[in-house]
Structures are given as C-alpha cells and as structure tokens.
Amino acid sequence: MEPSPDPREAEPQAEHEVGEAGPPAALASSWLVLSTAGLFIFWQFVLQSLPSVIRHGLVVDFSLTDAGLGTLSSSFYYPYMLLQLPAGLLVLRFGSRRLLTAGIILCIVASFVGASSREFAYVAAARCAGF
Numbered sequence: 134m135e136p137s138p139d140p141r142e143a144e145p146q147a148e149h150e151v152g153e154a155g156p157p158a159a160l161a162s163s164w165l166v167l168s169t170a171g172l173f174i175f176w177q178f179v180l181q182s183l184p185s186v187i188r189h190g191l192v193v194d195f196s197l198t199d200a201g202l203g204t205l206s207s208s209f210y211y212p213y214m215l216l217q218l219p220a221g222l223l224v225l226r227f228g229s230r231r232l233l234t235a236g237i238i239l240c241i242v243a244s245f246v247g248a249s250s251r252e253f254a255y256v257a258a259a260r261c262a263g264f
Contacts, residue, residue, distance in 0.1 A: 169233075242262075
C-alpha cells in the first residue's frame with residue numbers, strides 16, 4: 134500500500150476552467166435576476182393600483198361612469214386569475230427565465246399601449262394583456 138500524499142505538498146489547481154464564471158460572477162448574476170424579478174413584481178403592483186390613483190383623469194378623459202371605472206380596474210385581475218394554472222404549466226415547460234423575460238416584455242409593451250391609447254377599449258385591452 135502506498136502512503137497517501139501530503140495535501141500540503143500537492144500543486145495548487147485552478148478551481149475553474151477557462152471561460153467558466155466563478156462564484157463572484159454567479160453571485161452577481163443571481164442578484165441581477167432576483168432584483169429584476171423583484172422590480173417587475175413591484176411594477177405590477179403599481180399597475181394594479183393605478184386606476185384608483187388616477188381615477189379623476191380616467192373619468193374625465195374616457196367619460197367613465199363608476200361601473201366603467203370598475204370594469205377598467207377589474208380588467209387587470211380577470212386574466213391574472215384565469216391564467217394561473219396555464220402559467221404554471223408554461224413555467225414547467227419553458228423555464229422561469231424565459232417566461233419571466235416574456236412577461237416583462239409583454240407588460241412593458243402593454244403599459245406603453247395603455248398609456249398612449251385614446252379609447253377605453255384599448256386601455257382595457259392593454260390592461261388585460263399586461264396583467
């Protein structure tokens with residue numbers, strides 16, 4: 134039986150291959166993904182509460198009644214409620230990174246469409262699409 138080599142005498146080996154991201158890069162990437170997802174969730178909360186904050190402007194610009202404002206406010210929640218299970222299946226199939234990226238892009242586009250629209254139907258459709 135050979136004596137085991139002394140670990141202090143062993144040559145130091147590189148921990149990572151060339152081109153691999155080391156632990157600091159992986160940690161920074163993880164924080165970037167986490168903070169992006171957190172900011173996106175914060176933005177969704179802002180969008181959910183926006184009709185109540187700008188109520189007077191919406192009523193004047195679109196000649197809305199209280200029922201119309203309620204419809205506009207709820208247009209964010211109906212697709213959110215109906216797409217919970219399909220969204221879970223899509224995450225399982227495509228992964229959270231792809232779905233989060235697609236959701237962020239869709240929400241940004243829907244926010245711009247809703248902000249630039251002049252008709253109630255377009256605002257409600259943009260809120261449905263940008264849930």
